[in-house]
Amino acid sequence: MKRGDFLRASTGGLLATGLTAPALAQTPPQLTWRLQSSYPKTLETLYGTCEFFSRAVADASDGRFRVQVFAAGEIIPPLQIVDGVQQGTVEMGHSGAYFYMGKDPAFAFGTGIPFGLNSRQVNAWFYQGGGIDLLNEFFAGFNMFHLPAGNTGTQMGGWFRKEVRSKADLQGLKMRIGGLAGTALQKLGLVPQQLAAGDTYTALERGTLDAVEWVGPADDEKLGFYRIAPYYYYPSFWEGNSALSFFINLDKWRALPERWQNVVKIAATAAAADTQAKYDVLNPAALRRLVANGTQLRSFPQDVLQESYKAARELYAELSEKYPNFKKLHDHQIAFRGHSQPWWQISDFSYDALMLQAARQNW
Template identity: 90%
Template sequence: MKRGNFLRFTTGGLVTTALTAPALAQTPPQVSWRLQSSYPRSLETLYGACDFFSRAITDASDGRFRVQVFAAGEIIPPLQIVDGVQQGTVEMGHTGSYFYMGKDPAFAFGTGIPFGLNSRQANAWFYQGGGIDLLNEFFATFNMFHLPAGNTGTQMGGWFRKEVRSVADLQGLKMRIGGLAGTALQRLGLVPQQLAAGDTYTALERGTLDAVEWVGPADDEKLGFARIAPYYYYPSFWEGNSALSFFINLDKWRALPERWQNVVKTAAMAAATDMQAKYDVLNPPALRRLVAGGTQLRSFPPDVLQASYKAARDLYAELSDKHQNFKRLHDHLIAFRGQSLPWWQISDFSYDALMIQASRQNW
């Protein structure tokens, strides 16, 4: 990537700009940062966003800005990324924002909420709809700067030891589930658990869990859930999109020259695009392999979807009454969703339905 043609990032999007001769004459400082992920190296699509980001930073800076990447647990525990970034233990972290809702429920919006946006709508909200700015106003109170770090797309609903035929089957069911979904489904009798990737399989194997959700076929196949729980449910109504986050210590971010800030923003956007592209390539064959191996696909029953939708709406109303940050982000995102869905029904949804029909009927 040549500096003279570098892409300058703004919260409204990307615009091309040519660096002037005086700017080129000013040699920016050398910078060395550490970035730890919440994810192990074995999940190369999730963790791989960090490697992609690091290489992009090095290339765009001619090696003057380097980011060393660490996997889950190598410096700090995998679900303590926010604490490590806030305190400056590491300059950057890569994680799911919703893991930290115990600090403030508004952390959920960095990842996604049940019955929220799909991944393209999420990117539109982040980059053109004001989402990044609103999130960074919130994250600044935690001494952090935030950038989207990728998206899994719509996830699967998870692996269950037994079939789910109605809402009654959720009663007492112990499930690894992230974000606000666990809080909402707890109202229907489910017992939510939040575990890191490395602990989830063992808990399912030992019977500590009755069900787990992680991401989708490519990652779930690697983690081996199909060996224990045969029923694979869809859709993940709690993760119509699931965005990852780069969190940066705010003091370190503000100390960067504007040029390096632009490099970081553009590299993060490129890493995010690459992540979802990988998932869209890897998930289809992984799903075929799982089904060929005996996995039984199931759709959630209508009463589960309807009851979950009501539980989520009731939860959002209660959280909005208690938490100003949550209300501000929720109201903004839901308004954006309302504006987006009518167009989505006419455009992508109708086209996708058409192509699925054509493929099945071999027109």
């Protein structure tokens, strides 16, 4: 999708600039789809992406195309969204692509990989760098069409019952962690677990888990992890960005009139922009509240970061040898990162460092 399409769409929900009344006179017949999220309604920023999308589609189609939204578990189990979309149980799903790496590790690139791109870089890769097209070549093999559904931005490194003073403290540590990070950190002795939001707090409370990562302050505060695990680590080197996905049954997508396809693309892009904007507003205030309630912020030790980086590189080499889809997406995205980083170093990184220095020294 071209950036101009998004700019013609209002993120306030009335996406009608490019769909004028004369055009709507030729609108196809009314249509209703069902969309289920992996996330509960209580995580209103994640689940709210689906509600925003649904309203935008209705607004842009003058109410002739409606998408009914369902929360985690209402039709399909939370982490079986892809199966439900593939089989046509629902027309659309909303989830993190990396939950489905058991089907093929290349699913990780729909969300993010350890030591990968930040959220702006991944959006550039998606929308202008060929990422969406490459992903859809891959997802077509699973009878799905994919569109980005927002980003949480850089996440936090998670909640730990005990301090992590060195990589030795990861030995045998049971942690809820998503994506390829768990596979990479197994090389350092960590024991990864993948759980849905509704199961994670209970597992931490009962001691089944020693640590848990979810998203960031706004969502983590709602889930209450700080009540059990006081140490809150950063940075989340495994999720420098964390993109969400809209999955669409490919047969349904191909049967959709082009006008409605355009509505879906524009609404999805607007919903994606709205999602990260919400996180960027909610997370700073939530972090202050967590610290006020006793949360202890900690940065990961240097040896954890260095050894994790080595482990991730080893893992990518192993997966690239075994899985052609993984190699194709990995090579393309890493090349994009290498091309992008020099600019980020002299632009955003240097500016952000300057402004943090100014604030701390009270220039």
